[in-house]
Amino acid sequence: MGKEILWSEILTFKRSRYQEFDNGLFRLTNLKNLQVLFMKTNNELKQFILGIPKAELHVHIEGTLEPELAFAIADRNNLSLPFNSPEQLRKAYNFNNLQSFLNLYYVASRVLQREKDFYDLAMAYLTKAHLETVRHAEIFLDPQTHTQRGVPFETIIGGISKATIDAEKEFGISTKLIMCFLRDLSAESAMETLTQALTFKEWIIGIGLDSSELGNPPERFKNVFDRAHQEGFLTVAHAGEEGPPEYIWQALEALKVSRIDHGVRCIEDPELVEKLKSERIPLTVCPISNVKLRLFNTIREHNLKKLLDLGLCVTVNSDDPAYFGGYIFENYVAVTEALGLDKNDLYLVARNSFEASFLTQEEKERYIAKLDKYMSEYRD
Numbered sequence: 001m002g003k004e005i006l007w008s009e010i011l012t013f014k015r016s017r018y019q020e021f022d023n024g025l026f027r028l029t030n031l032k033n034l035q036v037l038f039m040k041t042n043n044e045l046k047q048f049i050l051g052i053p054k055a056e057l058h059v060h061i062e063g064t065l066e067p068e069l070a071f072a073i074a075d076r077n078n079l080s081l082p083f084n085s086p087e088q089l090r091k092a093y094n095f096n097n098l099q100s101f102l103n104l105y106y107v108a109s110r111v112l113q114r115e116k117d118f119y120d121l122a123m124a125y126l127t128k129a130h131l132e133t134v135r136h137a138e139i140f141l142d143p144q145t146h147t148q149r150g151v152p153f154e155t156i157i158g159g160i161s162k163a164t165i166d167a168e169k170e171f172g173i174s175t176k177l178i179m180c181f182l183r184d185l186s187a188e189s190a191m192e193t194l195t196q197a198l199t200f201k202e203w204i205i206g207i208g209l210d211s212s213e214l215g216n217p218p219e220r221f222k223n224v225f226d227r228a229h230q231e232g233f234l235t236v237a238h239a240g241e242e243g244p245p246e247y248i249w250q251a252l253e254a255l256k257v258s259r260i261d262h263g264v265r266c267i268e269d270p271e272l273v274e275k276l277k278s279e280r281i282p283l284t285v286c287p288i289s290n291v292k293l294r295l296f297n298t299i300r301e302h303n304l305k306k307l308l309d310l311g312l313c314v315t316v317n318s319d320d321p322a323y324f325g326g327y328i329f330e331n332y333v334a335v336t337e338a339l340g341l342d343k344n345d346l347y348l349v350a351r352n353s354f355e356a357s358f359l360t361q362e363e364k365e366r367y368i369a370k371l372d373k374y375m376s377e378y379r380d
């Protein structure tokens with residue numbers, strides 16, 4: 001077995017290989033080499049993490065836009081970015097809080113204009129997820145970011161959904177799409193977006209709420225979430241990332257969501273922790289994101305292990321991996337190393353990820369059986 005591979009090597013590799021094909025699409029190439037690079041690590045726990053079957057439940061498709069791909073797509077669309085190079089764009093990734101990140105995220109998202117841009121973006125993410133043994137991914141999209149610029153709803157959904165079909169065929173990965181409302185826009189704009197989404201119902205399993213949390217409490221969106229429920233959508237909301245536990249209560253009681261995205265500030269309210277625990281309401285936690293956006297100073301100070309030990313249904317996810325410097329593998333590794341997770345903790349987190357997903361009970365059981373098989377066959 002080879003030397004230990006550093007994350008930075010893996011990440012550099014993940015970022016660099018987008019090749020343009022005859023049909024004008026960009027694809028990550030050299031997958032075999034990437035897989036070998038992954039497998040070469042002699043760090044036993046990292047191998048275990050890499051191979052453990054898992055679900056990703058909190059990833060924004062716009063947050064998977066690596067600078068190299070952003071520049072390639074900008075070129076293809078004759079657009080310019082306010083940066084000279086991918087390296088220069090990446091140098092701007094130094095965030096003080098959620099808003100400072102969102103400002104850059106919305107600027108880079110502007111390069112996405114045509115169906116094939118959304119296809120390439122989603123395919124690049126799904127390829128990387130597959131290499132990290134993500135068996136099921138629930139992917140957020142922010143339609144308002146694009147429709148506001150005149151990009152038709154069907155262009156966004158068309159590109160992403162075609163990529164999910166091709167990725168399922170090529171890699172066997174299953175996916176669901178969750179459309180988020182931007183909470184710093186009006187409830188009317190959210191309602192309009194929900195109406196547009198009705199035509200594409202078969203592609204969208206759920207509705208979420210994201211963007212700037214502070215000053216934008218969930219209850220403002222009660223009517224639109226009521227309507228989403230009537231239309232048969234499942235619902236989630238970002239809450240308790242920067243916002244107080246009160247916002248988590250509102251997401252649960254006013255919006256009636258079945259999962260909380262982030263939710264790490266629940267720990268400030270024991271009654272809330274008790275509710276999340278007794279009702280097994282999942283939290284989709286994103287550890288590297290939380291450090292990059294300064295919710296915690298370091299991963300060692302992250303409360304994920306505390307939440308897990310309190311018996312909550314905690315999952316580990318990547319959020320905006322291109323911006324925060326880590327896909328799901330790096331997030332699992334970071335918490336394992338900093339918080340001393342053992343294989344049993346990792347098993348629980350992976351199991352939670354399937355349990356908390358929007359798959360059917362039968363599909364969940366099938367994935368969990370595969371996970372159990374991995375555990376029983378895994379040898380140190």
Ligand code: ES4
Pocket residue numbers: 060063098210211212238241289319320
């Ligand atoms: C987001 Cl980290 C985070 N929080 C809230 N909204 C978002 N949109 C994309 N990433």
Ligand code: ZN
Pocket residue numbers: 058060210238261319
């Ligand atoms: Zn998020």
